[in-house]
Amino acid sequence: GSLLHLGASFYCLLVISLIHILSSIHFRWEEERSTDGSKWKFLEHKGPVLAPPYEPLPGHVRFFYDGKLLRLSAPAEEVATFFAKMLDHEYTTKEMFRKNFYKDWRKEMTSEEKSKITDINKCNFTEMSEYFKAQSEARKQMSKDEKLKIKEENERILQEYGFCVMDNHKERIGNFRIEPPGLFRGRGDHPKMGMLKRRIRPEDIIINCSKDSKHPKPPQGTRWKEVRHDNKVTWLVSWTENIQGSIKYIMLNPSSRIKGEKDWQKYETARRLKKCVDRLRAQYREDWKSKEMRVRQRAVALYFIDKLALRAGNEKEEGETADTVGCCSLRVEHIKLYPKMDDQEYVVEFDFLGKDSIRYYNKMPVEKRVFKNLQLFLENKQPEDDLFDRLNTSILNKHLQELMDGLTAKVFRTYNASITLQQQLKELTTDESIPAKILSYNRANRAVAILCNHQRAAPKTFEKSMQNLQTKIDEKQKQLWATRKQKAVQRIEEQLMKLQMQATDREENKQIALGTSKLNYLDPRISVAWVKKWDVPMEKIYNKTQREKFAWAIDMAEEDYEF
DNA sequence: ACATAGACTTGTATCCACGGTA
């Protein structure tokens, strides 16, 4: 059913495309797509760039165990260097990191090494660490010529391996290098931190390309695990990593047709949600009164997802990853209920670790009915029990699918982000200078980032860089006072104003990360339309990479575009 | 209904080149 619908929506898009074709402009994202689920007809590439082989340390770099010199076998030495390279990092002081590292390291040791090395705390990696620091220092000190040579070599590799041909187009590949071996660094309190991420060999690698293409060849004397020709998927290369046992892929760059089209489709789904969101909201409010606990939980969860832009919250395997949650996996310990708080009633306090162990903290007054439901859900539960014990993402998404074709929990995030940007832009933009307009744009973007909880650690240099900017402003101010000529005054006033806008922007952005929402949540056509309407140069809003990624939108949207 | 594999999107941290400045 849904496949047919997808076909139908593509058909609509095709009609739009046809109009473009008729007007004799023909872009690649408007080419006809198949309806049988195949993603391409022809795919040719050179395969991945493998990690360089291990180069043993020079003899003068020593490793000491319990104060005594110990020569390590190459495999054991390699793993030791991974640790040594991270010695300055806080990770290496964590008990879990050291324990996991030590356990995996032992697996690489000879039996003699195993018997000698019995306590990680007696290992002295400092000479190795110093050596790598010196190396990186030497790299910085290289002559212009040497640096240029490296640059040219990188460029050559990029030209050879960084592109593929998919159907009729040469496309940029996203990540064409196989991840090198090293120590796994999870985010947050990860139970597997420090484990050895092993080296990927050609024999681990699956190649995907079309039958009639020139197949990538494995390095001399090796073979690929498999060469397959599956045009129902978009990846070129895959392998299984050993930490979680999950599959990693080499895929195309966001500028590619295949990614751009998917992106476009995502925003079209969010726009369809816009058309029926009132109905859905009325529906879940009704469901708060349902006789069925399951339905009430579903409705309250959906309210959170809609109102707070929470993620769906899939279940995670305990002990395999950091303990983080989303909406459906919230536990009793993650919320607190306050019948009264200051001058507000029915306040819910959220405090939990979300994706990437980023803390979500928020206090929100809710409607009485939601509050009462939450009290009900909490009855007779322990802190570690699920808040929504009758609900998971699969149940929720099945329900959403019935309400609107293609609707899943994450569409709400996209929808709410994009509609917020559009509203905020309307509200904030005034017909002033370009810097003032850009400040408005960034403020609108910021409203979305706050909604989506896209935080960042305040940059270490924040205070200093703020001071520098203030110094510049003060100097400009003095310069202005010292200037008499009318024309010069005007120019300096403009410069001053620009600096002030910049300062405001930077200050407000201290702990906010705009990039993620800009790249993943905001329909780029809203921004394109805004730029056209207010005569702001596109480059002020989107850098080169972003313009490439959003090429489809830049081509498509006019100043009257409505999300 | 449930578990798991697989494919793809979303997310932060880190690296690095570049341009401006002392």
Add this chain to the structure above:
DNA sequence: TACCGTGGATACAAGTCTATGT
């Protein structure tokens, strides 16, 4: 010329969601 701050690129981890098998 060395240094420094910054924006953009890169790396890769961590989510979401679908398909498939039992």
